[in-house]
Amino acid sequence: MSTTVDTTTEIRPFTVGVPQEKLDDLRRRIEATRLPSKELVEDRSQGVQRATIKKLARYWTTEYDWRKCEARLNALPQFTTEIDGVDIHFIHVKSAHEDALPLIMTHGWPGSVIELLETVGPLTDPTAHGGTAEDAFDLVLPSLPGYAFSGEPAEVGWNPGRTAQAWAELMNRLGYTRYIAQGGDLGAIVTDVMGRQAPAGLLGIHMNLLVTTLGAPTPPPGDTEEERAALDAVATFRQSGFGYFLEQSTRPQTIGYALLDSPVALAAWLLDHDTDSYYKISRAFADGQPSGGLTPDHILDNVTLYWLTGTGASAARAYWEIGRATAAAAGKAPPGVSLPVGFTTFPGEVFAAPRSWVEQSYPNLTYFNKVDKGGHFAAWEEPQLFSEELRSSFKSLR
Amino acid sequence: MTVQTPTETAIRPFTVEFAQEDVDDLRRRIAETRWPEKETVADATQGVQLATIKALAKYWANEYDFRSVETRLNALPQFMTEIDGLDIHFIHVKSPHEDALPLIITHGWPGSVLELLKIVDRLANPTAYGGNASDAFDLVIPSLPGFGFSGKPTTAGWGPPRIAAAWTALMKRIGYTHFAAQGGDWGGMVTDVMGTQAPPELLGIHLNWSFAVPPDIDKAIQTGSPLPADLSADEQHACDQLAFFYTTEVGYALEMKNRPQTIYAMEDSPVGLAAWLIDHDARSYELIASVFDGETEGLTRDDVLDNITLYWLTNTAVSSARIYWENTFAFFTPKNVAIPVAVSAFPDEVVQMPRSWAEQAYPKLIYYNKLDQGGHFAAWEQPELFSEEIRAAFKSLRNGRSS
Numbered sequence: 001m002s003t004t005v006d007t008t009t010e011i012r013p014f015t016v017g018v019p020q021e022k023l024d025d026l027r028r029r030i031e032a033t034r035l036p037s038k039e040l041v042e043d044r045s046q047g048v049q050r051a052t053i054k055k056l057a058r059y060w061t062t063e064y065d066w067r068k069c070e071a072r073l074n075a076l077p078q079f080t081t082e083i084d085g086v087d088i089h090f091i092h093v094k095s096a097h098e099d100a101l102p103l104i105m106t107h108g109w110p111g112s113v114i115e116l117l118e119t120v121g122p123l124t125d126p127t128a129h130g131g132t133a134e135d136a137f138d139l140v141l142p143s144l145p146g147y148a149f150s151g152e153p154a155e156v157g158w159n160p161g162r163t164a165q166a167w168a169e170l171m172n173r174l175g176y177t178r179y180i181a182q183g184g185d186l187g188a189i190v191t192d193v194m195g196r197q198a199p200a201g202l203l204g205i206h207m208n209l210l211v212t213t214l215g216a217p218t219p220p221p222g223d224t225e226e227e228r229a230a231l232d233a234v235a236t237f238r239q240s241g242f243g244y245f246l247e248q249s250t251r252p253q254t255i256g257y258a259l260l261d262s263p264v265a266l267a268a269w270l271l272d273h274d275t276d277s278y279y280k281i282s283r284a285f286a287d288g289q290p291s292g293g294l295t296p297d298h299i300l301d302n303v304t305l306y307w308l309t310g311t312g313a314s315a316a317r318a319y320w321e322i323g324r325a326t327a328a329a330a331g332k333a334p335p336g337v338s339l340p341v342g343f344t345t346f347p348g349e350v351f352a353a354p355r356s357w358v359e360q361s362y363p364n365l366t367y368f369n370k371v372d373k374g375g376h377f378a379a380w381e382e383p384q385l386f387s388e389e390l391r392s393s394f395k396s397l398r
Numbered sequence: 399m400t401v402q403t404p405t406e407t408a409i410r411p412f413t414v415e416f417a418q419e420d421v422d423d424l425r426r427r428i429a430e431t432r433w434p435e436k437e438t439v440a441d442a443t444q445g446v447q448l449a450t451i452k453a454l455a456k457y458w459a460n461e462y463d464f465r466s467v468e469t470r471l472n473a474l475p476q477f478m479t480e481i482d483g484l485d486i487h488f489i490h491v492k493s494p495h496e497d498a499l500p501l502i503i504t505h506g507w508p509g510s511v512l513e514l515l516k517i518v519d520r521l522a523n524p525t526a527y528g529g530n531a532s533d534a535f536d537l538v539i540p541s542l543p544g545f546g547f548s549g550k551p552t553t554a555g556w557g558p559p560r561i562a563a564a565w566t567a568l569m570k571r572i573g574y575t576h577f578a579a580q581g582g583d584w585g586g587m588v589t590d591v592m593g594t595q596a597p598p599e600l601l602g603i604h605l606n607w608s609f610a611v612p613p614d615i616d617k618a619i620q621t622g623s624p625l626p627a628d629l630s631a632d633e634q635h636a637c638d639q640l641a642f643f644y645t646t647e648v649g650y651a652l653e654m655k656n657r658p659q660t661i662y663a664m665e666d667s668p669v670g671l672a673a674w675l676i677d678h679d680a681r682s683y684e685l686i687a688s689v690f691d692g693e694t695e696g697l698t699r700d701d702v703l704d705n706i707t708l709y710w711l712t713n714t715a716v717s718s719a720r721i722y723w724e725n726t727f728a729f730f731t732p733k734n735v736a737i738p739v740a741v742s743a744f745p746d747e748v749v750q751m752p753r754s755w756a757e758q759a760y761p762k763l764i765y766y767n768k769l770d771q772g773g774h775f776a777a778w779e780q781p782e783l784f785s786e787e788i789r790a791a792f793k794s795l796r797n798g799r800s801s
Contacts, residue, residue, distance in 0.1 A: 033666050037550050037713070040554040046657065046658050047657030047658060048660045048662070241656060247650060247652070250445075251444065251677060252445060258663030259670075265666050267662075268660050313435065314434070
């Protein structure tokens with residue numbers, strides 16, 4: 001005789017509201033930071049430079065205002081819903097235009113939904129951002145499990161395959177029967193897997209990191225100058241930039257203790273992703289000349305979000321899950337992607353993927369473009385250009 | 399007309415004294431640790447387990463004696479001297495026995511001189527431990543540059559070769575005209591490099607981390623290529639250990655090689671530092687975790703926390719990590735050491751080096767022993783066994799040398 005509500009598929013509105021005491025504690029910890037001696041070199045070859053981290057810490061305690069970020073997030077419709085036992089947080093912005101194409105877009109590490117916020121306007125409201133009504137998207141921006149306001153899995157198994165399935169369920173639950181998916185970094189891994197799983201309703205995918213190269217058992221061809229440059233970049237990354245990746249994929253918990261306990265440690269760990277973005281971020285703090293959307297405030301929005309949600313360890317665990325899934329799949333070729341694939345190569349990315357490599361991984365490549373600016377955090381840094389890429393990439397699927 | 403004071407070569411006595419405010423700050427930080435959620439596995443495959451580090455932090459904040467490092471170190475004669483522009487801290491214990499063999503012993507990462515303290519009296523005073531006067535050593539135990547109380551280099555270049563040359567200079571400055579050298583981990587690296595530099599005063603070396611894996615095998619393991627079909631059981635075991643190391647154990651080392659400065663974490667969070675330091679290799683982690691679980695085999699809680707506290711109070715997490723960045727040698731493969739070499743192969747070390755490989759790598763292998771207990775911190779865990787190894791290793795070098 002009772003009314004039953006199916007709480008497990010319920011979609012609940014979500015608002016960010018961080019208690020002041022958490023912000024006070026954060027400030028106190030930043031002010032009490034104990035720094036190491038200065039690095040012995042004049043560049044980033046030993047890691048995040050002390051001058052950069054000092055400027056960041058200073059800006060964080062004197063000029064930065066988390067409440068602005070909170071207001072930005074709360075200005076957007078946010079929700080949580082439980083999928084496969086984990087609460088998934090997502091932003092859901094519907095376009096005012098009819099026939100907008102539903103798009104689920106996934107952030108990466110060391111990012112979050114913060115890195116995608118600047119694209120909300122251009123993608124959902126194209127007519128106000130140099131586009132036409134036919135360019136409109138309905139936008140779904142989930143936080144990966146273990147990231148930001150999504151729940152932290154308490155069991156193993158939340159690998160990209162499981163997240164990809166959850167995303168399909170999320171789009172289904174929102175009532176979308178035809179949609180597309182996009183991602184960079186970890187988001188590209190999830191998006192790639194969605195392409196391979198090809199759930200009903202998924203029309204096509206777009207990525208801005210060629211994830212098939214980094215996990216490839218044999219290196220891609222190096223016949224052309226472009227391919228050789230990309231091979232060199234991959235080799236450089238493996239040689240000198242792979243430490244964080246290996247630590248997170250083998251010992252996420254070990255590094256997690258420090259990331260939960262020291263804000264400056266967290267900031268340094270998150271800043272030190274790739275050479276291009278590190279120098280851009282470093283310059284933003286050094287001389288106030290940010291590259292596009294990579295402003296000191298936006299950088300600290302992202303770091304502060306990791307801090308306040310206490311997700312340094314759980315976010316790193318995503319790498320461990322990838323490592324585990326990769327080991328389990330060793331020797332077995334994954335199913336191919338037959339859906340239409342779009343790809344944009346940004347010049348500052350860890351390596352600039354040549355069209356030939358992308359075609360090799362995705363035979364049904366319906367869109368490829370190499371743009372002239374932007375890096376690993378393309379949507380964050382160049383939101384307008386990034387949005388135009390998505391418009392062009394998916395035009396044929398409408 | 400001025401009196402020349404050779405301050406650069408002066409050897410000054412040294413005493414450890416930690417400021418009370420630094421100790422108070424450390425204790426406060428431990429108490430205020432912000433913890434992550436528990437790992438999602440029931441073992442150590444995601445790293446240091448929450449229950450272990452919480453037990454460590456609880457003991458550290460509530461029961462540990464923060465003056466313990468001072469007490470232990472100040473019980474021994476310590477000195478400081480500037481070599482090649484950098485202050486080097488060292489312990490120097492002379493044996494009461496005449497003709498004691500001078501021996502310089504070098505610690506590694508994540509260790510310090512503390513991991514070597516239990517062998518000091520055994521080696522300097524053998525007759526008190528069932529040995530003979532002819533087994534005696536004069537001991538010199540330096541802190542590596544950037545570690546403990548040694549200076550922190552402010553310019554690049556302090557890699558193993560420069561450290562090795564500094565060690566020879568140190569022994570000569572103390573007045574030794576002949577000596578032996580010993581080391582494991584980075585101490586093994588420095589000692590092996592001393593072997594390649596082969597200063598005439600250096601009689602021989604002993605390693606508990608030796609550099610003897612054939613390069614083709616090391617490469618095959620790293621690239622996943624097939625291994626030779628005729629490996630002995632010991633060689634196969636070493637290959638399995640290496641494969642395990644390269645797939646799941648080398649993350650911390652690669653991060654410190656790539657980006658030592660980025661681990662700001664370890665200077666700002668005591669618990670972050672503790673987790674980083676106890677997660678060296680699977681076997682030593684197992685041992686340390688069991689110690690905080692109430693076991694007393696090998697190490698004590700105080701042993702572990704003395705070492706972590708030393709790193710914290712000297713602010714040396716990043717400066718010590720830089721040795722990984724400076725180093726250009728491989729972790730396991732041979733250099734070119736033509737002087738006498740002794741190798742002890744402990745079973746729980748990252749690689750238990752097979753005799754066959756040690757013989758190939760070191761043409762003058764004067765001693766090899768495969769042990770049945772002990773691991774990465776052999777001198778710390780098994781001081782008696784380790785001391786016997788050192789005595790046996792260098793016995794043949796004592797006879798017939800000119801002094």
